[in-house]
Amino acid sequence: MSQSHNKSSAEELLQEIAALKEERHAVIIAHNYQPPEIQDLADHVGDSLELSRLAAKTDARVIVFCGVKFMAETAAILSPDKTVLLPAREAGCTLADCATAGRIREMKQKYPGALVVTYVNSSVEVKAESDICCTSANAVDVVKSVDPSKQIIFAPDYNLGHYVSKVTNRRMILWDGCCPTHAALSTSGVEKAREKWPKAIFMMHPECKPAALELADYVGSTSAMIRYAKQQPDGTEFIVGTEGGLLHKLEKENPGKVFHVASDFLVCPMMKMISLGDVRDSLKKMQFVISVPETIRVKARAAVEAMLL
Ligand code: 13P
Numbered sequence: 001m002s003q004s005h006n007k008s009s010a011e012e013l014l015q016e017i018a019a020l021k022e023e024r025h026a027v028i029i030a031h032n033y034q035p036p037e038i039q040d041l042a043d044h045v046g047d048s049l050e051l052s053r054l055a056a057k058t059d060a061r062v063i064v065f066c067g068v069k070f071m072a073e074t075a076a077i078l079s080p081d082k083t084v085l086l087p088a089r090e091a092g093c094t095l096a097d098c099a100t101a102g103r104i105r106e107m108k109q110k111y112p113g114a115l116v117v118t119y120v121n122s123s124v125e126v127k128a129e130s131d132i133c134c135t136s137a138n139a140v141d142v143v144k145s146v147d148p149s150k151q152i153i154f155a156p157d158y159n160l161g162h163y164v165s166k167v168t169n170r171r172m173i174l175w176d177g178c179c180p181t182h183a184a185l186s187t188s189g190v191e192k193a194r195e196k197w198p199k200a201i202f203m204m205h206p207e208c209k210p211a212a213l214e215l216a217d218y219v220g221s222t223s224a225m226i227r228y229a230k231q232q233p234d235g236t237e238f239i240v241g242t243e244g245g246l247l248h249k250l251e252k253e254n255p256g257k258v259f260h261v262a263s264d265f266l267v268c269p270m271m272k273m274i275s276l277g278d279v280r281d282s283l284k285k286m287q288f289v290i291s292v293p294e295t296i297r298v299k300a301r302a303a304v305e306a307m308l309l
Contacts (some may be wrong), residue, residue, distance in 0.1 A: 015278045017041065020283035024047035027060035028279065029075075031067035032230045033245035033271040034224040038066045041279065045249060048074075048120050049135040053078055053308060061178045064282055065290070068270050070096045072290040077300045082191070084290045087282035088273035093121055095207075098177025099156035101125035107153050114151035116305065117142060121179070122156055124292050130155075130301035132306040136206050137221035139164045140241060142307055144173070159183065163206040163213055182207035184265040185241055190215045193239045193262045200260065203228065204241035212241070222246050229254055 019026065029051055030042035039045045044054050048071060055063060055075035061082045062259050065072035070093050072086040099122055108116065108129070113291050118130035119139070127133055129137055134142035142166050146152055152170070154161035156177035165172050194202065194215075203225045204216035213219055222242060226249055229238055234256030240246055244261040245268075281287065292300070 010276060013280050014041065015234050016094065017276070017280050017283060020280065021064075024062045024163075024283055024286075025060055026062035026064055026283060027054075027058050028064045029054055031071060031245075031271065032226070032249060033243040033268060034274065035245065035272055036248040037276055038274055038279065039248055041276065042066060045138055047135065047221045049137040049221070049307075050223055051075075052078065052120065052135070052304065055084075056308065058082070062283075062286075064279060066274050066279065067091070068093045068096075069290070070121055070123065073292060074120055074304060076290045077124060077127070077297050078291045080191075080292075080294075080297060085282045086290050087278035089288040091270045091273045092177075093270060095119075095121045095157055095177055095179040096123055099126045099175060101129050104129040104153075104155065105173060107155075107173070110126055111151055111153060111288075113282050114153050114173065115146055116153045116155065117146065117172075118155050119157050120304070124296055124300045126155070126304050128296045130303040133303045134307050135221065136160060137224060138307060139206070140167050142270055143168050143170060157207055159209055159213075160206045162210045163219065168211075175232070178209075179207045179268075181243055181266060181268045182241075183209055184210050185209070185263055187211045187215060189263045189265075190227065190241070193260070197237055197239055200237040200239045200258075201232065202239045202241060202262070204262075205243075208241055216241065226250060226253065229257065229259075237251055240266075242266065243271060245271060252301065 028042045029044045056078040064085045068091045076084040116130040120135050152172040154172045155175035158174050161174040201217045203218045237258045239262050241262040244266050
């Protein structure tokens with residue numbers, strides 16, 4: 001009885017959202033880590049880079065961003081003429097909170113002439129102090145594009161910076177921040193998963209710790225993992241070393257392949273905050289609007305656009 005009630009209320013919510021979306025001329029975009037029902041509802045699902053590009057070119061009047069605050073802020077930076085809504089006000093990012101604009105300014109004073117390359121998992125104020133942003137999908141290319149004679153301050157993710165430094169063979173001044181979800185994947189966790197599924201290909205996100213990454217078969221952004229898995233033959237088994245939300249798309253797009261999340265710890269609570277009811281309320285009440293002060297936005301935009309070129 002309660003199950004059929006839940007089903008009909010979910011269907012009612014979906015209908016309500018569809019009607020409100022049309023009325024508001026809205027587009028719903030969702031990150032690959034969002035809960036399955038949010039991914040299924042969204043017009044576009046992708047990684048940080050894909051979603052930034054979408055936010056820059058959409059002609060919708062309203063962008064409902066199902067992700068976390070820094071992602072919605074990036075959309076607001078790129079589309080100041082649109083209303084950007086984050087359906088769960090509290091959906092932040094612990095990694096983004098590891099850097100402040102004040103500390104970036106101190107680092108710039110300490111290393112005059114150094115270029116600041118900032119992971120998009122950062123606040124708009126930090127982006128405004130940066131020369132160029134990057135995501136996990138383009139970090140290697142962004143660092144390669146920097147004049148070799150320049151020093152680079154890479155913030156705020158130490159693990160991604162370490163990985164990029166290794167791939168590009170370039171020394172960088174690394175920030176000390178990390179994503180607690182990815183950092184929870186230890187080498188013993190990797191070994192345990194390998195023992196459990198010995199034939200599986202181990203894919204990992206570059207936010208994992210360097211020692212864990214050493215043990216990976218493939219390293220890439222969330223969408224890079226999706227593309228890689230698609231290229232493998234049916235029957236292939238995978239262990240996924242990133243936030244568990246990615247399994248929804250992987251399984252949906254690869255019915256002939258098997259996916260295991262590497263550890264039960266790979267859950268980002270911030271990414272699980274948005275419900276269908278929140279999406280409905282966000283469109284109904286036009287909440288929670290993400291806006292960025294114009295002077296900061298203009299500076300942050302230059303750093304974000306530099307990576308989109
Ligand atoms: P992607 O850009 O790979 O989707 O990663 C986003 C993120 O926040 C990882 O924790």
